[in-house]
Amino acid sequence: MTAPLLEIDTVSKRFPLKATLADKVAARLAGRRAGGAVHAVTDVSLTVDRGEVVGIVGESGCGKSTLGRIVSGIYAPTEGTVLLDGKPIATGREDHVNKLTTRVQMIHQDPFASLNPRMKVGETISEGPRTHGIVSASEVTDRTRALLEQVGLRGDYADRLPHQFSGGQRQRIAIARALAMQPDLLVLDEAVASLDVSIQAQVLNLFLDLRRDLGLTALFISHDLSVVRHVCDRVAIMYLGRVVELASAERLYADPKHPYTQALFASVPTLGTGRQDFRPIKGEIPSPIDPPPGCAFHPRCPFAGPRCRAEIPRLTEAGSGRTVACHLNDGGVGQEAAA
Amino acid sequence: MSAALDIQGLTTRFDTRGGSVTAVDNVSFSVDRGRIMGLVGESGSGKSVTGFSILGLIDEPGRVTDGRVMVEDTDLRSLSPDHLRSMRGRKVSMVFQDPMMTLNPVLRIGDQMAMAVRVHEPMSKTRALERARDALGTVGIPSPEERLAAYPHQLSGGMRQRVAIATALLHRPAVIIADEPTTALDVSIQGQILAEVRRLADETHTAIVWITHDLAVVSSLADDICVMYAGKIVERGTAEEVIGRPRHPYTRGLLDSVPGQHAPGSHLPQIPGSTPQLSHLPSGCPFRNRCPRATDVCATTPPLARFGDHTALCHHPMETT
Known part of the structure; x- marks a missing residue:
């Protein structure tokens, strides 16, 4: 077994916020430290094999585009490393970066x-x-x-x-x-999102043809679940900077395990006849400046318990190469998510 | 039951340097109270211009040249500008894709909503604020009392769109025109708003025209669907009929090109070519250059094929399968 083409290892990216004078005064009065940071990406680990297309799915502010830019060498990660073919892509050493980034190409x-x-x-x-x-x-x-x-x-x-x-x-x-x-790796950041559906089908077909002819390896970043299902082998679901579930597209779509993934699937309108019974996720996406403690999804999660408010769930194996970051799935292989 | 909105022969032209183009071409449809009409089309199909034409919001060089727009018993096109303005926001209101087109960024939510109340109905500001607060509650905004004091920038995109919808609801209009109101929102927020809109149509009996490019959204939300192509309504029927048994080859092609219903990795059926420019439409059926069923007869004006209440503007409509 050869090493994966792309290895993202516990990568985090924080964008510091510039504190204004007023912020500093207010912070001093409240006894806090001035200036926070946007936690765009937190502890993301992911590998992409040669010839594989991995989807990154999430809503605005989940960090999917930031991750794509880190892989493309546009941003340097705050922590962690990104290896392409075993060599670092984004180390901050400019000369090194210039040479390597030609091997990763981005489509916006x-x-x-x-x-x-x-x-x-x-x-x-x-x-x-x-x-x-x-x-x-x-x-x-x-x-x-x-x-x-x-x-x-x-x-x-x-x-x-x-x-x-x-x-x-x-x-x-x-x-x-x-x-x-x-390039060795393509990063497609919402590459078909702004196209009309009939044109989107043409571009997706082109991508599938090129993939077959050239053996393309790609990170396919999208918010559109049906597009991702169509072109990706494996899919990572991101929420507020973290990967919450990672599995083969087939398994993920057949049986989503993380409550956020389940809720996301339930909110998506599907093409079909008859009125759909919407079961939307309650609440809004929290701010990445001040993410909730414990599991970031707990304020919106129907199954959240005391542990979710205190402890950050780790990505753990849930069978057949699937990993899930949810305390419900901590029990291990094959266990059903509580319904 | 009489229709809340009844449009007959609506036509809007734009006089450009390259000649006059017909962005909305003889469009007719009606929406009953409490029903949601999905107006679907791709970029440049004329769906948004149709929405703007209904409210008389077409600017130079465009002009509505023909047609009738009945809202309940009033023909909006026969009204004076002042009278039309008194109808907008009261009898028929609009929700835009970008809620900041509705909201004033430097006014508190409560102040601008109270203003919108009092412009049509003189009352004390306290009572107007109460009306605004109730409207915010109706669209599912938590703690509406506190939101009245907020400025638009303090709210998320989803909340702003709810405020825009609440503002449209202030006078219990007979008709709301919603132009891609959830396109810019995340799916989980879109799901919340679609659920609220469905409930509002059922409870307030407002007739809603939901303009969108997203077939999945209309198929799950709308009661009836009109499909637009190159300024014309090419297919019209109940959502179930249009999505389940499309008759126009364009609708069929659009539905087929949505991924998610095909085996992963397989070639998606695609409509060849791209949407035609309105200034260079082919004679007869505007879709014939891209249509797999086109024959010589398609160079002549297509007839309206009828299948009960389900209609398609086509020489060769699809057979039922």
Whole structure:
């Protein structure tokens, strides 16, 4: 068994908040320390094997995008390490980071913001490989055409500007730009979220084709449970900075164990006939500046007990490679979540 | 039972440099009291412009050129601007995708809601605040009394949208037009709001037009569905009929392209091409360039195929399966 391509090991990311003078005075009066931090990602460990697509699912503020940016080398983690092929991606040593991050490519949500509007798409696609010496000057034109064709566009579109393309076509260009770097790992951050459903299907099909042809490895970050089910092998559910459940897509969707995962599935409207009986999660997502003690989900959890308010649940094995961070599942393999 | 909202032949054009485009093309539908009509379409289908046209909120270079918009017994299009303004917020109100389009960021929630009450009904501020507090309670806002003193920035996105919905409810309007009101919200918050809206329609008998691109949301919320494409309603029927037995090939294609109902990793059925530009529509059926069932006859204006109350604007509607 080979080592996983990507190893995220107990990674945390905190963004310090700048305390204003008023905050400092108020804090001094209240006997607290001024200035807190946004706990964006806390103690996340995750591996991605070669050729695997792992989904990261959660609502706003759960830390899924921050995690994607750490893996891409955009942010350095506050604690923990990220290894790609056994070598650190994000150590803060700038020279090192520059070389390695070409091996991780990110595809962003908004194809209107992620393409330079004044650059011909051919230049956009070829800029990275030229800068990093991946292609020679004589090959650039042919390679760019080939990449455009690979993502289902015409080779001669290379001379056009982004405004001449629709949202779906732009997302294809963003994918071509990422592929041009011959990355080991793709990070897709809500890559189909802003597309209409008919266009979304086209881009998902393209992703599935490329995955089959190129053996892509990817982190697929999304809030859309049905999209994730369709393209991912394994899925991590995040809540308030932590992974609360991690399992194969098949098992997770068939039998969610964590009360948050269960509640999330119950709130999603599904395509079907007849009125749906919504069983929404009560309450709101707490602030990541001041997360609740113990299990972060306990204020909204129908099963919460005294232990949940005091003790942070650890991710523990729940059988067949599934891990769950919930005291209900602490009993071990095969135990049902209390209903 | 008479319809709370009855629209006939609504047409809205925009005069652009490239010529006049018809964003809303001869749209007709009606919504009875207490029912939710889902108006579904992709970007550029004209669903939001339809919503704005109903309330007379179309700005230059757009204009509503034709049609009738009956709210209970009043034709909104026949009213003077002042009279129309007195109807908005009282008889028919709107909820936008971004609640900050409704809320004033520098006024307390209570103050702006009381203002919205008193603009149509003169009463003391104390009584107006009570009305506002009750409305906040109706949409499931916890401790509404305290929220009256809050500013919009102190509330989460989901809470702001509830305040916007509560504001729309202040005068118990006959009709609420809701334009993608949960699109920007997280699923767990969306679930809460959908549950509240369903309950509100049942309890207050308000007729609701729910404009969205999300088929899953309308299929679980709406009683009736209109599907829009290139400014036209191409299919109309009960939610059960439209989702369960779609007749228009576009609706069929849209429903098929939703992942989650297909084997994971399999190719999703996709509609080829992209939504046409309104200035360059093909003759006849606007969908024919992308339609798997299209034939030569589709270059002529499609007829309205009827299946009971279920209609589709199509030469070759789908057979039942």
